[in-house]
Amino acid sequence: MDTAFIIETLVKIVVVLLVFSALAGFGTYFERKVLAFMQRRLGPMHVGPYGLLQIAADGIKLFTKEDIVPAGVVGPIFKIAPVITAATAFMAAAAIPFLPEFTIFGYTVHPIIADVNIGILYILGVMAIGLYGPLLGGMASNNKWSLISAARGAAIFISYEVVTGLSLLVPLMIVGSLSLLDFNEYQAANGWMAFAHPMGFVSFILFWIAAFAETGRTPFHLVANDHEIIDGFGTEYSGMRWGLFFIGEYANMFFISFVMAIIFLGGYGDGTVMGALGLLLKVAFFFFFFLWTRAAWPDVRPDQLMWLCWKVLMPLAVVNVVITGIVMMF
Amino acid sequence: MEAIAFYLFAFLTIVMFTYTVMSNQALYALSSMAAGMIMISAFFFMLNADFLGVVQIIVYTGAVMALYAFGMMFFDTTREVKENNSPKIVVLTLSALAAVLVVAIVSMPLMAEHITAAFPEPAGVVNPKAVGIVLFTKYLVPFEVAAVMLLVAMIAGIVLAGKKMDRSLTQMKDEEIAMMKQQDAERKVTL
Numbered sequence: 001m002d003t004a005f006i007i008e009t010l011v012k013i014v015v016v017l018l019v020f021s022a023l024a025g026f027g028t029y030f031e032r033k034v035l036a037f038m039q040r041r042l043g044p045m046h047v048g049p050y051g052l053l054q055i056a057a058d059g060i061k062l063f064t065k066e067d068i069v070p071a072g073v074v075g076p077i078f079k080i081a082p083v084i085t086a087a088t089a090f091m092a093a094a095a096i097p098f099l100p101e102f103t104i105f106g107y108t109v110h111p112i113i114a115d116v117n118i119g120i121l122y123i124l125g126v127m128a129i130g131l132y133g134p135l136l137g138g139m140a141s142n143n144k145w146s147l148i149s150a151a152r153g154a155a156i157f158i159s160y161e162v163v164t165g166l167s168l169l170v171p172l173m174i175v176g177s178l179s180l181l182d183f184n185e186y187q188a189a190n191g192w193m194a195f196a197h198p199m200g201f202v203s204f205i206l207f208w209i210a211a212f213a214e215t216g217r218t219p220f221h222l223v224a225n226d227h228e229i230i231d232g233f234g235t236e237y238s239g240m241r242w243g244l245f246f247i248g249e250y251a252n253m254f255f256i257s258f259v260m261a262i263i264f265l266g267g268y269g270d271g272t273v274m275g276a277l278g279l280l281l282k283v284a285f286f287f288f289f290f291l292w293t294r295a296a297w298p299d300v301r302p303d304q305l306m307w308l309c310w311k312v313l314m315p316l317a318v319v320n321v322v323i324t325g326i327v328m329m330f
Numbered sequence: 331m332e333a334i335a336f337y338l339f340a341f342l343t344i345v346m347f348t349y350t351v352m353s354n355q356a357l358y359a360l361s362s363m364a365a366g367m368i369m370i371s372a373f374f375f376m377l378n379a380d381f382l383g384v385v386q387i388i389v390y391t392g393a394v395m396a397l398y399a400f401g402m403m404f405f406d407t408t409r410e411v412k413e414n415n416s417p418k419i420v421v422l423t424l425s426a427l428a429a430v431l432v433v434a435i436v437s438m439p440l441m442a443e444h445i446t447a448a449f450p451e452p453a454g455v456v457n458p459k460a461v462g463i464v465l466f467t468k469y470l471v472p473f474e475v476a477a478v479m480l481l482v483a484m485i486a487g488i489v490l491a492g493k494k495m496d497r498s499l500t501q502m503k504d505e506e507i508a509m510m511k512q513q514d515a516e517r518k519v520t521l
Contacts, residue, residue, distance in 0.1 A: 129368065135395070140357060154402075
């Protein structure tokens with residue numbers, strides 16, 4: 001391992017961490033603005049022009065708030081739970097190619113931290129661990145709302161994970177590789193996965209629905225449904241610990257948007273500047289869609305989510321896999 | 331580099347699982363077990379078995395998640411559990427025997443030289459493909475039998491848990507639920 005490689009990797013890790021922590025902050029601003037416009041309000045307006053400095057104000061508030069660990073909680077687990085959510089979200093980013101490779105000052109940069117040959121499985125596995133954050137936080141909080149939230153987290157996990165896995169099988173079978181770079185190359189040559197094959201389109205929709213459960217966004221925002229269980233697992237948290245949950249959630253939204261854009265919508269295509277811009281646009285669309293659904297749809301009940309995942313989406317996904325197999329055989 | 335990683339993860343794994351066994355706090359035990367399971371995957375990655383490493387992570391996050399759910403049902407996870415510890419001498423003897431057995435099994439390929447891999451890694455094939463080739467040729471029958479076993483377990487689980495599965499409490503009216511409760515009370519279930 002040469003020094004240049006180590007330095008390059010370290011720089012990439014720092015850049016990804018900084019960019020996406022900042023984006024998580026901006027994500028909250030976008031969310032408030034988008035929700036406000038959809039409800040004919042203005043959203044944050046007072047801090048800075050168009051309320052842009054609201055992010056800084058929120059950041060200062062979160063960082064300087066007193067860090068309260070209530071009596072009766074299981075201390076170490078309570079403290080480590082937010083870290084799990086945030087850390088796993090960023091760990092998953094290691095196998096995502098954020099941009100096509102480019103040359104700067106005569107040095108070719110690959111904007112992917114580790115091109116492991118099992119990329120997509122790694123991303124899903126690590127993102128799945130991220131659900132331990134709400135679960136452990138809820139169980140350690142010694143609060144009944146938090147405990148209900150943790151139970152719901154476990155229920156969501158066992159429901160959506162099956163759909164995610166099965167819906168991903170179809171593009172995996174078509175491309176024949178687990179690396180996101182191979183997905184991109186295949187689609188650059190054969191057209192976007194979601195539109196080149198009908199089975200690809202079905203699995204795209206299934207994965208998209210499961211992504212809402214994976215990131216815990218409305219309509220599957222059951223772990224922290226304000227009007228039923230206060231803030232769920234976050235009820236007992238304050239200050240930066242609560243902020244870490246937040247950063248993890250928003251970083252996860254960005255990363256899952258990248259994954260969807262790369263697997264199903266062609267990624268960065270041929271690797272030109274237009275392709276890179278296209279990837280960012282697709283990610284922006286997916287992120288906007290997360291906010292859009294939050295403004296437009298109510299939350300479902302936990303049993304409705306399980307009904308949807310096990311009785312509708314999973315059979316669909318299985319049939320989809322079988323049809324893909326038959327088509328590929330003949 | 332590899333040696334450092336190996337000893338680090340070996341140490342961490344042993345610490346985690348020791349904690350799982352020793353702790354009498356359900357939440358600590360479960361969390362340290364989850365951490366231990368994830369750390370085991372590091373050994374797969376060090377052996378270049380990327381696929382198995384990730385499968386280890388995915389399978390055990392789900393499996394331990396189910397254990398958490400049990401923990402939630404049976405204990406107040408924020409309190410300590412009172413355990414009935416068996417005599418220490420028995421525990422010590424058994425764990426020593428188990429350790430010796432594991433060492434003997436694992437060190438066998440080192441001692442006996444005529445043991446070779448029956449299915450050496452095919453050249454020029456990426457890791458998931460290699461696993462697939464072995465799984466669907468040599469180990470096809472065990473693979474299918476395992477699948478049938480899982481199916482049997484699943485059906486048994488459905489049969490055991492699936493009383494009244496055709497009814498959904500959330501979709502029933504209050505009077506219907508009251509009537510159902512009354513019928514159940516009248517039936518006088520004897521087990």
